[in-house]
Amino acid sequence: MSIRPLDLRDLPALYRYRDEAISLDSARLLTRGNPLGAMGVMAYINPRRHIYSAVADEDRSTLLGGIIHTNGDTFARLLYLAPTALLDHPVVPLLIENLSVQAGTWGAFHILAEVDEISDAFSPLRAAGFSVYAWQRMWDVGNLADTDSNCKWSRVNSVDLPSIQTLYHQIVPPLLQPVEQMPKRTVGFICNEGVNCYVGTSSGMAGIVLTPLIHPEATNVSAKLISLIDRFPDRGGRPIYICVRSYQAWLEPVLEDLGAHAGARQAVMVKHLTRLAKDEQVVKAVQPAGVSVQPSRVSHMGTKK
Numbered sequence: 001m002s003i004r005p006l007d008l009r010d011l012p013a014l015y016r017y018r019d020e021a022i023s024l025d026s027a028r029l030l031t032r033g034n035p036l037g038a039m040g041v042m043a044y045i046n047p048r049r050h051i052y053s054a055v056a057d058e059d060r061s062t063l064l065g066g067i068i069h070t071n072g073d074t075f076a077r078l079l080y081l082a083p084t085a086l087l088d089h090p091v092v093p094l095l096i097e098n099l100s101v102q103a104g105t106w107g108a109f110h111i112l113a114e115v116d117e118i119s120d121a122f123s124p125l126r127a128a129g130f131s132v133y134a135w136q137r138m139w140d141v142g143n144l145a146d147t148d149s150n151c152k153w154s155r156v157n158s159v160d161l162p163s164i165q166t167l168y169h170q171i172v173p174p175l176l177q178p179v180e181q182m183p184k185r186t187v188g189f190i191c192n193e194g195v196n197c198y199v200g201t202s203s204g205m206a207g208i209v210l211t212p213l214i215h216p217e218a219t220n221v222s223a224k225l226i227s228l229i230d231r232f233p234d235r236g237g238r239p240i241y242i243c244v245r246s247y248q249a250w251l252e253p254v255l256e257d258l259g260a261h262a263g264a265r266q267a268v269m270v271k272h273l274t275r276l277a278k279d280e281q282v283v284k285a286v287q288p289a290g291v292s293v294q295p296s297r298v299s300h301m302g303t304k305k
């Protein structure tokens with residue numbers, strides 16, 4: 001078995017599998033499209049991002065997988081596995097382990113993956129050490145009817161971060177907080193009617209994904225959401241989705257009543273790359289026997305700001 005980094009000789013395989021990849025990062029799929037499409041491949045030349053793909057050659061079969069990490073984040077994300085027809089191949093968990101080792105070299109503590117609960121990728125992810133820590137559903141809210149709501153939203157400023165982080169601690173269960181990263185960047189919107197409604201944003205050419213942190217005691221939630229969606233700046237006709245995690249499941253009936261369309265339920269999975277030993281030293285995950293990892297060419301490009 002050979003597992004190695006993606007290189008130029010693998011471009012034909014990328015093209016061949018462009019419609020056979022399963023995305024494991026839902027927000028990225030909805031905002032940037034197919035991970036093996038033109039926009040996905042262009043990400044490999046972005047020096048600001050750690051991105052790595054591995055190729056496994058076994059029994060005349062070629063399998064691909066990708067992982068991505070953003071500087072400053074404590075986690076990495078699995079991007080994709082391909083082809084979908086070979087997800088039951090015994091080499092897939094080893095391919096995922098290869099990607100995991102690369103993430104460890106970037107300083108990531110966890111790896112996240114999002115997968116439909118009936119997907120064939122669920123079993124190899126479990127075999128590679130991933131476990132479910134939450135569920136989520138993507139709701140299509142781009143066609144909701146306008147209202148005359150007077151709710152006001154404003155872009156997040158640095159002065160808002162302490163209040164947003166307090167809201168995060170009130171909503172995200174303590175057991176999930178080591179995995180669910182607390183908002184640290186001034187990205188998103190807050191409702192001016194008290195800091196109990198915050199919505200993070202992720203956008204790309206294909207769409208916009210909103211990730212809400214809304215306190216259960218907030219009032220007129222449906223009106224607030226429609227007001228934000230209808231007046232979203234620089235939308236340009238792109239579809240808008242709201243990601244609802246299981247710890248905010250009470251939002252789903254609100255969205256359903258508004259006429260939003262729910263996507264398939266997905267398992268949000270995590271693999272821990274480090275553990276805290278008794279002497280309080282971080283211990284790295286051990287590389288699996290028989291699998292070698294060559295540094296990604298992209299990961300060694302200098303990060304410039």
